[in-house]
Amino acid sequence: MSADAVSQAGRVTPAGGTPPALDLRNITMRFGTFRALKNVDFQVRPGEIVALLGENGCGKSTLVKVLAGVNAPEPGGELYLSGRQVPLPLPPGQFRGLGLSFVHQDLGLARTLSVVENLMVGERGSANSRRPINWRAERNRVEALLESYRVHLDPTVPVNQLPPVGQALVAIVRAAEELKLYRERGDVTHSILFLDEPTVFLPEAEVEFLFDLVRTVVKDGASTVFISHDLSAVRALCDRAVVLRDGEVAGQARLGEVDDAALVELIVGPASGKTVGGTHRRPAGSALAGQPALCEVTDLRGGRVRGIDLALRSTEIVGVAGLLGSGAEDLPYLLFGERDCETGTLALGEKNIAVSSLRPFDAVRRGVALVPADRRRDAIVPTLTVAENTTILVNDRYTSFGRLRLGKLAKLVRSLLDRFDVRPRRPDATMGQLSGGNQQKVVLAKWLEIGPALLLLHEPTQGVDVAARAEIYRLVREAAEAEMATLWVSSDFEELATICDRVLIMADGVVRAELTGDEVTEDRISSAVYHYSTGAAAVLGGSEE
């Protein structure tokens, strides 16, 4: 297909007279003078799985938050659920009575509590009774519940000991149970599950666990809205896509009838000039093999890492792939002094550093930068401004006689926001007001600005749209050329194949294999990871944290 299959309208025609499960009309939402949504129409048919797509900051979460009762749209917007009009704005919490349930990126789970405790929803568990909780009965009930969704994990495990896919499954099961409860009570005719980027990129085998669950939820009678920047995941799961651009509906298409090029054009706009796709790897023939290492790691042990030696050359981007529990997810934090380390030496330039005594503050001083996976927890200060978040590490370079040179600093911020295409370009906005993907761009800008010798990245493009992702690859590649070694840990194997000069495969805390040159493909990385790991199913059994 083609662009002809794309329709510009956000509405769908009711099938056989059945009203849509959800029908939002003419939704406009302002934050101050900024219009985040402009006359948006959005419909979902009963039993449909609809993708809500668009670039970072285009308004996807803002639209969902209108339904969650967080955002109050302008007068003139209308909401119909199964044909029945519901007045807007919705008061907080009303969504429950309307048959809507939300799973956001942070999943909303009590992470230190067990799966059983997290699944004591509504009136189903004995938790509502005044009698003491019968834990054995609860456990049996939750076991049967998980079984009914064909989710296999230990219900007694604290949620923070499950891998990301396990945590997402628990959050979705909980939301699905809420929806079932609303339907059984007879409160609603149809119910709708909203999944707002519930996972970072997951390897294919793990995505399937998640999608099977969503399909089960839909078979049980719910419709689903899926927000994601991962087009292959969208294709695997969804029937139809509605695309927002700059707060307006840019068009919609049935996924079976459009190719990726048409979808990307709909997302970024026909004349955007943005490049998406293509490789960002070093050109063939420019081998680094003979060059000395800029950074050497010897006998690193700590967390799940059980003895690693690494040599990273200047300008080289080295990928690390492995399932959760392989140790890959601990590696950047150990090298940044963020996690306790038993042994290990980091030789960076002329200096030898004992990693066990390294602290993040020293790491930064020595030119080590870390872009962590958990943006909200570890990488941003949501209440500070975008400008403050961007320059927090380089303020001392702009100080003269104890005073900040504010003019120079403001100029720097403006140029970084331009280079990283942070939208809106508002240095005075608080970081919490930016969309997730735009926050991620600020985090990268902040770290690259220190001019690191060693850049450690953990899932650096999570929540970032397709066009911005390509731009991030370009910017990191450009920074690497200026004498920087890069370690890129990601569960997105397509990403590793797009950007990395070589890829290390980790399992059981050690490097099991190395892929170089033509071997660096998504398929080769994926098969090596599963070959050396004990199996995807084992991942759901829990892991130590």
Ligand SMILES: Nc1ncnc2c1ncn2[C@@H]1O[C@H](COP(=O)(O)OP(=O)(O)OP(=O)(O)O)[C@@H](O)[C@H]1O
């Ligand atoms: N509370 C707020 N105050 C001011 N502006 C806001 C607020 N929440 C969102 N915005 C702005 O509204 C626009 C839409 O943001 P939204 O979070 O809906 O984007 P998104 O499409 O979900 O993006 P992403 O894919 O990056 O998550 C952005 O420009 C954002 O900065």
